[in-house]
Amino acid sequence: MKSPTPTPTTTPSTPAAAAGDERRGSIELRRVRKTYGNLAAVDDLDLTVRPGEFVTLLGPSGSGKTTTMMMVAGFEELTSGTVLIDGKPVDRLPPKDRNLGVVFQSYALFPHMSAAQNVEFPLRMRGVRAGERRKRAEEALARVGLAGLGDRRPRQMSGGQQQRVALARALVFNPAALLLDEPMAALDKRLREQMQDEVKTLQRALGISVLFVTHDQDEAMSMSDRIVVMRDGRIVQEGAPEDVYAHPRTDWVANFLGDTNLLPCKVLERKDGVAVVDLGSWGVGRVRDLGARGDTYAVSIRPxxxxxxxxxxxxxxxxxxxxxxxxxxxxxxxxxxxxEKDIVMRELSAGTRAGRGPDDEVSVGWTQDEAQLLVLEP
Amino acid sequence: MKRASPRHPSALIASVPVFLFLVVPTAIVVPVAFNRSRYITFPPDQLSTEAISGFFGDPAWMSALLASLQASGIAVVVAVLLGGSAAVALHGRTFPGRAVVTGVIIAPMIVPAVVMALAFYQFFISVGMVGTVLPIGLAHAVISVPYAFLTVRAGLAGLNPALVRSASSLGAGAFSVMRFVYLPVIRPGLVAGALFAFSVSIDETVIALFLQSPSATTLPVKMFTDIQYNLTPKIAVSSAMLVTVATLGLLVQVCFTIRRRSIARLLPLTAAADQTG
Incomplete structure (x- = not known):
């Protein structure tokens, strides 16, 4: 298989540009709730995906991220709240009329159709003539690096190729936005990283909004413009990947997004985004403060x-x-x-000074901006 | 543990008597149908096609054949529609009482034929549906529904539920989902279900006997009533015909299975050859 280079030569009417409407391609969730019996799977969720933005719902299984996406796609009904696409409420629209490109974890290609027929399917449903259908499907397949493979059946293709077909099929009808439900979960690590790059490149080139669901923090970090961390049906933190990583608000977020050292502390003073904390045997230090309030506090320092x-x-x-x-x-x-505390630190091999062995006495330091005051969740 | 391979000579020797026991009684009716005698005898002393032409020239036998075909036609259409749509409706859905619904659909397979026959008899009398093939066809449809339901359900077991969602997210309405997602998957099940329904209906005797009337006598019923006072080779002719039809149906199904299997066997190979990432 050739290495696919997404080349959007014929800029296929980027959603944001096609309509003069500046909300074209936006997804908004307003106070969305979904309950099963007494259990709230999604609890008063407010979320906006701006046109052209790549937003990732990140959370462990059972955090409500997939339920949220299924409500946007129209497969799950809302208990209360509203979903808006392109600025218009879609709560009464069936999935087929929501104009969203959805890629499922299993790709969900039609097994009895060829790759090209799969990609033509959404156009066929929209009454596009056969000749134009074929042309647009070919273009879409070429865009994902599968030019000339349109005659293959899904079963004759590798996992990565099937995923590209699913992606081409979800994009070929110029949907308002793309919903991706853990689309890389079934791929091996190397291919996954390659696909992450390709999807990201394609998304930038097309300028399409993406709502992405994953439990993989590396994937979320590498692809998103914005990460929305979910837990128990609620948003616990959202922001740019590097911000959420560097400045977690709670110990749970800090641990979910990579390794960290948590040092319990007493807050002595909080002012202008800086807190003075008493770290016990670590002495008194100055750390960053996002203003999160709770009963007990700790300082998080990444290794x-x-x-x-x-x-x-x-x-x-x-x-x-x-x-x-x-x-x-x-x-x-x-x-x-x-x-009394064991901590972990990590340094690049390249800059390491030799001759530091076990039981050596050392001094470790950190800068104020790299240490984060956070709330310990009960 | 080493198991005896089916190709082992002893397995072959053991299976021959079983095969003969099962097949010979059925096969005997075929030469009998070509007998010249006016009675059913075996072995036939003189071969001729007299009985066969007699059978097709006899209006009573012809109307019985027609009644049988009509009844099984109704049974096939109704059973495939009902059983197939029930299987699709129950697919991937969980609700309280699902097992009960499934049980009710399959129940006609278990309920004794004579009990069903009596129930149908009373029911159709009370609604005034007598004297036509329609009640027989409908009754046969009821007992055929489980077959269509089970064969279609077996086909659906391999269907990825995400395909339905995928199709509707791509713009497919209920009709298109049925046509492009369900139908390709359940088509072999529908064909198998139709064959089952046909073979159940064409040789069903007990219910057809209860619901018979001079204008609606099916082939097996005619055979059964004739055999009691008029042992003509025409009975053997109709038996031979039923055997032929059943054999053809079986062959069609075998062909279907073999074709699908051989495709399925080839596919993993081609897929593996393409694993270049």
Missing amino acids: EHLRFVDAERTENRATGRVLSSTSLGATIRHRLRVG
């Missing part, structure tokens, strides 16, 4: 944000002992004991 420092030089600093150092290839992971 890669800790570094070895010379004593007395950094403001935020603690002294401890190296317990072990493990090389992971590109990085080295150190386990340290500082006071």
Whole structure:
């Protein structure tokens, strides 16, 4: 298979540009609720996908992310609230009239149709003439790097090829937005990363809005303009991937998005986005503060944000002992004991000073912006 | 544990008597139909097609054949429509009482024929439907529905439920979903169900006997009543015909299965050859 290069030579009327309406391609959820009996699968959710934006719903299974997407697609009814597409309420529209391109985890290609027939299907449903249908399906297949493979049946194609067909089929009718439900889950790691890049490139080229559902934080980090972290049917935090990663509001978010060191603390003073905290044996330090309120607090420092420092030089600093150092290839992971607390730090192998062994006394430091005050969830 | 392969000589030797026991009584009616004698005898002393032409020249037998074909035609159409749509409706849906609904649909397979016959007899008398093939066809439809239902349901078991959602998200309404998603998957099941319904109806005797009238006598009923006082080779002719029809039906089904199997066997190979990521 050739490496597909999405080349949108004939810019297929990018949704945002086609209509003068500036809300074309937007998805809005207003106070959306979905309950099964007494259980709220989705609880008072407010969410907006702006035209051309790539928004990811990220959460563990049972967090309500797929239910949310199914309500947008029209497969699940809302208990209360409203969904708007292109600025218009769609609660009474059946899925077939919502004009959304949906890619399912299983791709859901029609097994008895060829790839081209699959891609033609939405055009056929819209009454497009056979000749034009064939032309547009060919273009769409070429766009996802499958030119010339239109005659294959889904069963004769690899997982990656099937996914590209599903993507072409979801895009060929110029939908208002694209909904992707864990579309990479069935692919192996290498192919998954390749597809992530391709989908992202295609999305940028077409300028189409995407609502993406995944439980994979790496996938969410690498593809999204905005991440919406969900837990128990609610949004716990949303923002740009790097912001959510660097500034988690709760310990749950911090742990869900990668590894972190959580140091319980007492807040002494909070002012202008900076908190002065008492970290016990770590002393008193200054950390970033997003203003989250709770009963108990902790400071989160990502392992890669800790570094070895010379004593007395950094403001935020603690002294401890190296317990072990493990090389992971590109990085080295150190386990340290500082006071009574075991912490993990990670540094690039390339810049490492040699000769740091177990039981060596070391000083570790961090900068104020890299340490985040957060609320410990009960 | 080593199991005896079906190709082992002893397995072959053991299966021959079983095969003969099952097939020979059925096969005997065929030469009998070609007998010249005025009575049913075996072995036939002189071969001729006299009985066969006699059968097709006899208006009473012809009307019985027609009644049978009409009844089974009704049974096939009704059973396939009802059984097929019931299977589609129940597919991928969970609700309280689903098992009960399924049980009711399948029940005619288990209820003794004579009980059903009595029930149909009383029912059709009370609604005034007597003297035509229609009640026989409808009764046969009831007992054929489970077959159509089960064969279609078996086909649907392999259907990815996301296909239905996928089709409707791409703009397909209920009719298109039926045509493009369900129909290709259930078509073999529908064909099998129709064949089953036909073979159930064409040789059903008990219910047809209860619901018979001079203007609605099916082939098996005519055979049964004739055999009691008039042992003509025409009975053998109609038996031979039923055997032929049943054999043809079986062959059609075997062909269907073989074709699908061979395709299924080839597909993983081609798919594997394409695994280049």
